[in-house]
Amino acid sequence: MQGLAPVLLDVLGCPHCKGALRGSESPSLRLHCTQCRLSWPVEDGVPRLTPDQEMAKRPAPQG
Numbered sequence: 915m916q917g918l919a920p921v922l923l924d925v926l927g928c929p930h931c932k933g934a935l936r937g938s939e940s941p942s943l944r945l946h947c948t949q950c951r952l953s954w955p956v957e958d959g960v961p962r963l964t965p966d967q968e969m970a971k972r973p974a975p976q977g
């Protein structure tokens with residue numbers, strides 16, 4: 915499986931905390947921030963690190 919090049923993950927950082935990003939291929943290829951646990955989709959090998967695409971791993975607690 916091709917996946918993302920490690921060098922790409924080195925260059926990219928989380929737009930929020932500049933934390934390291936990890937690739938995950940299930941259920942589809944996504945990047946996850948190891949710090950704030952947001953994730954973004956990867957389309958055709960291009961990470962979509964935009965606010966409207968980001969998804970929190972868990973819903974934020976109310977209050």
Ligand SMILES: [Zn+2]
Nearest residue numbers: 928931947950
């Ligand atoms: Zn982050």
